[in-house]
Amino acid sequence: MSAFPDTIYAVQHLSFEDLGSLEDTCYSLGYRIRYFEAGADNLKKAFEYEGLTIILGGPIGVYETDDYPFLQEEINLLKVRLEKKLPTLGICLGAQLIAHALGAKVYSGHVKEIGWSRLSLTEHPNSLLAPLADIPVLHWHGDTFELPDEAVLLASSEHYPNQAFTIEKHVLALQFHIEVMSESLEKWLIGHTAELRQANINIPNLRADNLRYAPALEVQASHIFQQWFSQLQY
Numbered sequence: 001m002s003a004f005p006d007t008i009y010a011v012q013h014l015s016f017e018d019l020g021s022l023e024d025t026c027y028s029l030g031y032r033i034r035y036f037e038a039g040a041d042n043l044k045k046a047f048e049y050e051g052l053t054i055i056l057g058g059p060i061g062v063y064e065t066d067d068y069p070f071l072q073e074e075i076n077l078l079k080v081r082l083e084k085k086l087p088t089l090g091i092c093l094g095a096q097l098i099a100h101a102l103g104a105k106v107y108s109g110h111v112k113e114i115g116w117s118r119l120s121l122t123e124h125p126n127s128l129l130a131p132l133a134d135i136p137v138l139h140w141h142g143d144t145f146e147l148p149d150e151a152v153l154l155a156s157s158e159h160y161p162n163q164a165f166t167i168e169k170h171v172l173a174l175q176f177h178i179e180v181m182s183e184s185l186e187k188w189l190i191g192h193t194a195e196l197r198q199a200n201i202n203i204p205n206l207r208a209d210n211l212r213y214a215p216a217l218e219v220q221a222s223h224i225f226q227q228w229f230s231q232l233q234y
Contacts, residue, residue: 004232005051007032011043011074013058013093016187020179021218022054025225039070047077052087052232055094057177059195061108061143062093062100075101085170087232092141095164095173102148102167111159112199113139116209119155119163119176128172128228129154129164131220136213138177140188145175172228178221182214 008031010019019026019033026033036046038058046053055078065072078101081088090098100106116136121129132155144160147153151165151173163175180188189196189203196203 005049006030007034007051009034009036009046009049009051009053011036011038011046011053011055011094013038013056013060014191016184016191017057017092018179019054019056020177020181020184021221022179022225025222029226029229038074039068043070043074043077047074047081050086052089052229053081054089055091055097056179057092057094057140059192060093062096062106082167082171085168087170088172089228090171090173091179092175092177095175096141096143096145098171098173099145099148099151099162099165102150104146104148104151106143106145109142109144109160112142112195112201113157113159114141114196114199114201115139115206116213117158119157121155122153124152124154127154128166128224131223132217135216135220136209137217138180138210138214139175140177140192141175169231178217178224180210180214181218182211185210185214 008026010033012018012035023033036043060068078097082101096106116138118136119132121127121133139157145162147162147165151167153162154164154166157163165173189207
């Protein structure tokens, strides 16, 4: 793209699940950020945007359209966006929305995957996720998805085979949270306390792991995002 727009759009489904460390990376590259709040803002502009739109995580499922009607509009807009091959990054719920919009099944998984662990990376030359070979990442989801037909699988985990995929240059979908920052993860522990207790997660242990692993992930997340983002512009 010869004249890539100078603002990156981000769709939020929960106020404290923001771009995290990727926000600073975007700023360092000279880009501004504009957030859209799903369920409150009109998302049409975000999904019709010709620049990069990032779809962030949240605690609802893509199949809960009866309870959260805005999800269906979001899915419909996303289908059109993907058909146009506009640059799109999905994280957690965002990745599941992308998979669903491409016709893949999204469903409740057999176990809540919450906590830090290493990925099993598929073997691809110059894989985008190669910097994560020895870096634990934060998983925080109960749903999972089947791999869309046109997707290239990048990573799996102990519990779920489909953790990340790409489609050509324009789509990157990550079910894990590459964006988390150690300094803001306490908000997640507070905001998701009901889910954590229901899943019998040891909160002090998770807090300790956040502090132990998040700083290294922040560094590698920046490298991965810059590599993927740079190839969008050519």
